[in-house]
Amino acid sequence: MAVKDKLKKVKQKLTPGASSSEVSNNPENDGAEEDSDNNSKNTSKSSKRSSESTNGKSAFTDNSEDEGSEIELLPDDGKNFGKRKLQDTDKPCTWNILVRVIEAKDVSAGSARVRTVFDEKSKMTRTVTHAIPKWRQNILYTQKNIPLEKLASKVLTLKLVRPTTLGETNIGEFSCYLSEVIHSPDRSVVAKWVALGFPGMDDEEPDDFAYENCGFLKVTLSVYRIDESPPQLIDDDGKEQIWSGAHLSDYTLKVRFFSVEQLIRKMINEKKLKKKQKFYVTVDCGGHKTETTQETAYLVEEDNTASVKFQQEIYIPIQWPTVISEIVFSLYTKRGRSKTCIGKATIPLRKIYEPGETGFLPTFGPAYLNVFDCERVTRFSLFSKKNRGAQQDGSRFIGRLFLAIDCVEYMGESAAQRMHLDHSPIIEAEAITRSVEFYSAFCSMSALNMINPQFASDPICILMSIGPYGSISSETKSCSSSTLPAEPNWDGCKYFAMPWGNLRPVAEVNGAFESIEYRIEMSNVLMKMTNMLDKMIWEVRRIGNGAIDHVASVGIEALNYLEQMIESSSAYLKHVSIVTRSDLDRNLLSSRKEKVVKLKEHFEKEHFNVDYSDEEVDAKLLRMLLQMRSLTFDLAEDIQISIPPVIIKMMSYGKLIGFAKIPVLEIFQSGEDAQSGEWCGRTRPINIQWPTLLDQRNRKKEFVAVLHAKMWFGHNSRLSKWKDHVQPAEVRRFMEMYEMQSKGITLKWKDNDSGLYDGNGERSDKLPELQKGWTPVGHWVVMNTREMFVPRLGHQTIHDKAFEVQKKSEKGAWKHMKYTDFYGSELTREDFEKASKGYKTDTWVPDKFRNNGDDKGWVYSTNGVFFGDGVSTDREAKEHHNFRIRCIKRSRKLEAYNKELEDFEHFRTIMGNENWEYSASKKEGPYHDGEDGSDRIRRRRYIREVEHQDTDADDPRFRLYEYQMETAKWQLRCYVMWANDLLPVVKNSSRAFVRVSFAHQTKQTMLVDNSQNPIWNETVMFRSVLIAGGTHDIMRYPPVISVEVVGECTNNEEANLGRFETTPTVICSKTDHRGTPQWFPLRFSKGRTRGAVLACFELYQEEEKDLIPLEPGLKHNAKERREIPSEFRPQFDKYHIQFLCWGVRNLKKHKLLAVRRPFVELAIGDQEFTLEPLKDVRKNPNFPEPMIVFAEVILPSALELSPPFIINLFDARSFNRKPLVGSCLISDLHKFISHIIPKAKSDHAEKWDVLEEIVLEEHDKIIKMVRLPTLTVDPMVPLDWWSRYYASMSQFHRSPGYPESGMEYLRVFRRPLEEMNGYNHFTDFLSTFPFVKSMKGDFDDPEEKEKAGELKCRLLVSKIKKDKPPAAINPVVDFVGPTECLVRIYIIEANGLISNARKGRVDSYVKLRCGKQKVNLKKNYRAECCDPIFGERIDVTVTIPLEKDLKITVMDKRRILTDQEIGSTTIDLENRLLTKWRATCGLSGQYTVHGEQQWRDQMTPLEILKSYCYKMMLSVPKVESRQTDKGEEKGITIEKITFWFSDVIHVIENEEVAMLNSQRQKAGKEETDDKEEDRSPGSWDDVDLEMEKEKERWEKQRSKEVKPKKSAPGKEETAEGEIRKKAKLRIMGTQLETIALFLLRQINLVPEHVETRPLFSDKCGLIQKGELRMFVDIFPKEYGSIPAPFNISPRKPVSYQLRIAVMDVRGAIPVKRSFAEPVSDLYVKAFINGMTKGHKTDTHFRVLDGTGEFNWRFLLNFDYNPWEKKVVAYTKTRYFRKPVEELVDPILVIELWDKNKFRKDRLLGDIELDLLDFIEGIGSPADVGVYSTKQRKKRVKCPKCCTSRGCLCRCCIFCYETKCLCGRRKVKKKPFPKPVLFVEPEGYDDTVNIFEARNLYGWWPMLTDEYPHEEPQNAKKKNDDIGKDPKWIMGLVEMDMMLLTKQEADQEPAGKKRAEPNHSPFLEKPNRKTWANSWLVSRIKPCIKYFWHYYGLQILLWILIIALLALTIFALIQTWPIILVEIFKGIF
DSSP, X not given: OOHHHHHHHHHHOSSOOXXXXXXXXXXXXXXXXXXXXXXXXXXXXXXXXXXXXXXXOXXXXXOOSOGGGOOOXXXXXXXXXXXXXXXXXXXXXXXXXXXXXXXXXXXXXXXXXXXXXXXXXXXXXXXXOOSXXXXXXXXXXXEEEEOHHHHXXXXXXXXXXXXXXXXXXXXXXXXXXXXXXXXXXXXXEEEEEEEEEOTTHHHHSOTTOOOOEEEXXXXXXXXXXXXXXXXXXXXXXXXXXXXXXXXXXXXXXXXXXXXXXXXXXXXXXXXXXXXXXXXXXXXXXXXXEEEOXXXXXXXXXXXXXXXXXXXXXXXXXXXXXXXXXXEEEEEXXXXXXXXXXXXXXXXXXXXXXXXXTTOBOOEEEEEEEXXXXXXXXXXXXXXXXXXXXOOTTOSEEEEEEEEEEEEEEOOOTTSOSEEEOOXXXXXXXXXXXXXXXXXXXXXXXXXXXXBOGGGTTSOEEEEEEETTEEOOSSSSOOSTTBOOOBOOEEOSSSOEEOOOOSEEEEEEEEEEEEOOHHHHHXXXXXXXXXXXXXXXXXXXXXXOTTOXXXXXXXXXXXXXXXXXXXXXXXXXXXXXXXXXXXXXXXXXXXXHHXXXXXXXXXXXXXXXXOOTTSTTHHHHHHHHHHHHHHHHHHHHOOTTOOSOOEEEEEEETTEEEEEEEEOHHHHEEOSSGGGSOTTTTOEEEEEEBOSSHHHXXXXXXXXXXXXXXXXXXXXXXXXXXXXXXXXXXXXXXXXXXXXXXXXXXXXXXXXXXXXXXXXXXXBOSSOOOOOTTXXXXXXXXXXXXXXXXXXXXXXXXXXXXXXXXXXXXXXXXXXXXXXXXXXXOEEOHHHHHOOOTTEEEOOOEEOSTTOOSSTTOOEEESSOOOSSTTOOEESSOOTTOOXXXXXXXXXXXXXXXXXXXXXXXHHHHHXXXXXXXXXXXXXXXXXXXXXXXXXXEEEEEEEEEEEESSTTOOOTTSEEEEEOSOEEEEXXXXXXXXXXXXXXXXXXXXXXXXXXXXXXXXXXXXXXXXXXXXXXXXXXXXXXXXXXXXXXXXXXSXXXXXXXXXXXXXXXXXEEEEEEEEOOEEEOSTTXXXXXXXXXXXXXXXXXXXXXXXXEEEEEETTOTTTSOOOOOBOTTSTTOBXXXXXXXXXXXXXXXXXXXXXXXXXXXXXXXXXXXXXXXXXXXXXXXXXXXXXXXXXXXXXXXXXXXXXXXXXXXXXXXXXXXXXXXXXXXXXXXXXXXXXXXXXXXGGGBOOOOOXXXXXXXXXXXXXXHHHHHHHHHHHHXXXXXXXXXXXXXXXXXXXXHHHHTTOGGGSTTHHHHTOOOOEEOSSOGGGSTTOGGGOSSOEEEEEEOOOSTTSBOOSOOOEEEEEEEEXXXXXXXXXXXXXXXXXXXXXXXXXXXXXXXXXXXXXXXXXXXXXXXXXXXEEEEETTEEEEOGGGOBTTOSSOEEEEEEEEEXXXXXXXXXXXXXXXXXXXXXXEEEEEEEXXXXXXXXXXXXXXXXXXXXXXXXXXXXXXXXXXXXXXXXXHHHHTTOXXXXXXXXXXXXXXXXXXXXXXXXXXXXXXXXXXXXXXXXXXXXXXXXXXXXXXXXXXXXOOTTOTTHHHHHHHHHXXXXXXXXXXXXXXXXXXXXXXXXXXXXXXXXXXXXXXXXXXXXXXXXXXXXXXXXXXXXXXXXXXXXXXXXXOOOEEEEEEEXXXXXXXOOOOOOOOOOOOOXXXXXXXXXXXEESOOOOEEETTEEEEEEEEEEEETTOSSOEEOOOEEEESSSOEEEEEEEEEEEEEETTXXXXXXXXXXXXXXXXXXXXXXXXXXXXXXXOOXXXXXXXXXXXXXXXXXXXXXXXXXXXXXXXXXXXXXXXXXXXXXXXXXXXXXXXXXXXXXXXXXXOOOOOOOOOOOOOEEOOOOTTTTXXXXXXXXXXXXXXXXXXXXXXXXXXOGGGGGGGTTOOSSOOEEEEEEEEEEEEEEHHHHHHSOOOSBTOSSOOSSOOOOOXXXXXXXXXXXXXXXXXXXXXXXXXXXXXXXXXXXXXXXXHHHHHHHHHHHHHHHHHHHHHO
């Protein structure tokens, strides 16, 4: 829709209607919602409806003229919008336009940013890379002195763009008039969605054209006065509303409800079934709430669940596209009048549709949707009263909702809300329910640690369930899916841990679910890319500061892996079949295929955009990886994976205290590893979260506990895979019985009142009966709940172990060598096979527990020594290995043991009064060992192992354990060094420590005072940690270490500073590599990060004591604390840090308020410093006391491990508020290490005074000197600045006379000045550090940061050395405070400008901005030129540093549209003013005092040298003198080196000669031999290449032109000649000034130069839009008078008038026939090269003898450039535009033409005359063989019988043959005359310059290369002697030429043609016959003659016949009455 139409409709509407996409948050308001749906009506072509608002009030939509493009507006909070008055709308005031960009939706994935355009000003947000872009960034525009009514007519445009390397791509845009915002309530639109249209549609399409949306953008728009407060910025108000811009279509969501299956039995009140307990489902979609009918549930005894059948479909109206985020399904139960929501389920709408051209509308199922609710927690919940209603992501499974969703065309208002389903969809859905497979889930729990101390004394158990299966709650639990409740043990520090050892509890759940393995497998395949990227992102975060090489290697590795995975995923998706799947499956598959292709294309683009040499490569690479991760994660998600997640509940006293949801996707076991879950069969830490959302938000701890578990889910046919994951452990089942006793009144245990209970806690007087197939194994054993490690389990089993040794044969095969025992003694075969009596032995197998080698257990060696000293082994086989060994074992079971122990009663009897565990009051526990006086209950737990014939059988009565037969002692060493940039908690009053949790223990480091960059340097040791499991398994999957960084505040409260999990480096042999210190990023909730910890973790096996290094020494300042070992401890040094905090610049607004009184806070290591706030940053942004010194800071020698240098920017506001505006982290301190040699400043005041006197004397000499104002020799070619410019680039053809003048050259840099000569951006004194705003609170954000300002400072880091003071920052600077300067900007020219115009036309001009000053040179634009010459000088008076950034922009002028920016460049004037390289005004090459280019600096060279030496603390320059042959010679001594004038002149001449010779030699080389020499990036010779190419192009161009045959010798003068040397000495100043200038140039001060600055545009990324050549002069006014500027205006050409008088033409060769005769119609044409139209004479018709007479004068006006010797050509291609200027060769073209009436004129010949090399005319035509004269020859007369007038009167028979009645012979056609071959006459080579000769006369031949006539074949032999390229004379033109300047022509005018004034020469009327002046007249006479000669007799005969007939007819007419009378007389 056009923007004008939008404004029109807004003005017509008085009361806006409610949005159709508004979401209601009140689930109870059902009736009003239904009424709103039923009353919806279709009001437009686009099917837009007006719906009632959520409060039940109806709204209406006004119908405008154009119904098809109607706008739907939001409801007005005011009662009557039309009555609200806008006061003072015509009063000018200052307005703020606030645009807050929040997020985007339904846009293509990738990097994105928002560009806002208002009042021709463009601003943009930062770039984000999330799949759902979120900015939450404010953009503010200010309009001053403008009335509201005028402001309302302006347009605001929002563009969503994607930045690329080539620029940016427009995704979509939205435009609106501000009147729409102004007429909104409070002039604000808060957190509303706007629809994005395709870019450019409003400009290209008609007004009635409607286009689809391409996404949505959530924004806040507000217009408020400067004295008003902005609206409250709420990013999410709970409503989803479309404000404007949407083109919506009406659709209907058809939701088919089939049933609710597997409804848990607890939801059914079986006692009240007679009261008709009903169930129904409500659907909430975008404010439309509908419910199903109420149905009764029926019980399913097989699963002990219930089912509710609905079998109906609901129609929900929806407008598409939409911003609705989800569809909420709520399950209600109703008893009587009361209804209760028992569960919720949600479908994210974005997961069931795909936007775009290849997308699809919402579709889902038929599939299951899992319904959950939150457990009722009342005992410890902080907000239990507020926790009402169902919670959709809770822990309690309710049931499974079976439904399907389709989106169809709008079905109209008459469609029923509910309708019962037909039989066919029900049958189709039941086919899915019948496809059921049986699955099993296992969870082997190795540890439950970090339990919150709140539950320290509670019995804790773990329940596992999947849907309705397993232990759902404490009432419905089984032994197989739960653990034994036990009281946790204290871990020695803070938390508690469960007492689990080598008998690890295992939970098992079996169930039947639908077969959806194809969905899970496909998602897992795609999820592998996400998992790989997660690892790489973690690695990038772990890399330290400044490790660019490491980051680059990780990045390359990640991109290579990702490329392989994309190829594999693409191949996998091609082979996936889509048979018998839902619509969403098919659409999702095609969408995934398309996304993989796009992902591949996106990867290929991003892969080559990463610059691994960039200093910010880590942030950019991390940003790219996160972007790719979001794309791959979105690719892998599938909402139809309907198997319920595995729920792990942490229970205490039957109440839920925490839970975790594990998607089956992550632990699914498939037939292929690529299709299996990431954590299938692998141990990982699982955070047990709090049970309710309110607890999760308000608890200080993020989780309740951490469960370390190995989980598995798969089909029952793959149970063997689970056993493989468990090996070498074994899963065993046990039945258990409990014997319980209580104390009586006598406080004695009642032995006779013992009760027996089974594993579920139910009383049982007898043992549980074993079902068929189950048999007991071994005897009964007592094992209480707190026994962690169990040596045996009731049956005697002994494991014999030995070692098998093999040796490599000569052929390379391994052969058995021997068997040895544990100590290396050899065993014989007899000993090996011998077995003890009474044992049943098994076969020998490899011992997986003792596997320290490869997968088969082999350990390799070269010398065969495996025991004792000299052991050198390896786990991997290599070529040099000759021996290998592995451990083998066999099991021996005791056959004869006490069978009586199998009897339970007998076993109880023999136990006596031992092995009891006690509890205080409750049977549930907790139980503890050892009796206390308060104990009232005790129990014993009896277990006995059972097994089944079928190993896969299960029984819920038996408890499962993973039995690890091997347990070893391990030692963990944690080397915690320090942390980096931790989360700030409490300023200057908090301490920090590290808490490490491993297995069942927790330890922590000591407290340190600095909580932001703490240094611990402590080794935390975990000794003798019992870890169950095999060595190989531990090495492959080491146990996880949990590390927390905790801050301790002054009130003893703990603050979470982050945590991370890692695995240690396991060391079991001497060949294992030890760990290395690494950075571990600290994580927080929601994936946020902040800070890092430098640490290292090693795990040793204590049995191998030789491997364990010595324990570190104790710390001197803390007992029982150990230092970091020397091999890990970085070396520390003392550093001296100086920080020159100069000032702040370009501060942005903070919270919509300007920053007025900023101050900074510095922190490095454990030291901090705060500066005083500035008084007013607008007046002086520099700090009064900038120098900050940290005298002694201890930092590591490897500075990449050091904490960063932190600079925080605050603003001092009222009420003592100090908000953090921005922060800056300097991580890489290597760049700031000082290399300055400290100098002591000596006092030489007297010597400086002497030098000052000398400076004044030299200055007086210059003043008294008589100066020559000009050195120009030729007044026609004056020496201007452009001559100097072109001569400096070796373009001497454009600067004639300049080398001979002796004036100096300047430097032309091909790059910006700050990048040349090692200037390093002029940061020698000050560097610029940006402040960035903190994102997402204080956490890290890898996205692009929003800048808050800049800090001008200098950092110097010096290592403190003995007896050497650290180097200090030189505090001497010329300008301290704000300095007023005159800045002169010289814009020379631009090259290679690139415009987006269709035809590439560029009408460029320059726009400049410095601070608040703006200069626009739009009037002086250059038309249609990509390489314009500007020649502009701009003078600006600025105050530095208040106005320090000079921005120069090159614009493209447009006639109708707004001007477009081509590119811009920015110059930091402050850096140039303060640098030691003196970049204010470039130093000339020589001190010139004469001529046009005199010395232009404010100071003389001696004054500059004095100032520089004083500032740099150099010695005082001393003036020397000596006598030579030429007189007294001056010299200067500085730093004990004397420079004499003669030596300086000699060096200057040699350098100049060498430079010019080098340029000429290189320019003269051929292209094939042109090899670029190696040079430093900033060398002076960088400009040579450009000069060479320029000169080479010019030489090639000139070589193609017409060159004179003879060159005048002696005209060229080389630059290194004697003339230039003498001229230089003549124009230079005094000797001392020359020497001083030479010294300044030698120390690399900025020379006089022209710099080339690239032009970039933020819309075009890194693409250069052209180059701008310019230079800037800065003149501080405090230095005194300012010199005169250069005149660099473009060279103005000289206007001339060339008068050409064309007299005659001789010897013109005719090329056509007229009436059988060769004839010519001649005219002459003349023009100068570059003229759009030539000048022509009149035409001399019917020339038979080749002689034409004209006497015609041409007046040719042209502009001539005397410097370049070119003619200026003007071409105008467009109206209302300046003509385009172009320099062309000065060539005069004279052409001789033959005019044709009915066809194109033919060029006979021409001649091109170079005005600079003019060919003189020929003196006589006879000189070239043309002998024609002006006398006309008489034609041949007829025979005697005819005269010229008698042929018409005579008639003879002889003339009949000749057709002329004269009797002559038949006339033949006359042949064409032959042209004369042009042979140059003598003296023809002599040329003249017409600008010098001024007047010329002569004959000039008109030549042609082609022979004009066709010759017979035999005639070619006559021309054999003609040379190559012959030229033929087609005629000679007699001309008189005169050249005059414009002034001379105005003084003596002459008329064109032959008009008055006719003089110089006087031109008479040409001597032509009258008939020769007209074509028609000239053809009459020959036409009559021609026809008479050929048709005369016929003409006479016909004339006679016609005459006789006429006479006869006339006679008849005159006599017919008489004849009639006579006839009648004769008759009658």
